[in-house]
Amino acid sequence: MRGDETASKGEQVEAAEREAAKQRILAQAEAERVPVEDTTRAIPDRRWRREQR
DSSP: OHHHHHHHHHHHHHHHHHHHHHHHHHHHHHHHOOOGGGSOOOOOOOHHHHHHO
């Protein structure tokens, strides 16, 4: 029984570490996020096609 308890404790520690890492990644992504209003829409430049004819 003692071995099962340590394995369970190890799994709990790993789960907590994974959750902490996930939260750090989400926080970093949120900090680096660019609001939609700050982005520009790409408009294709078709002038080069006219010049090729």
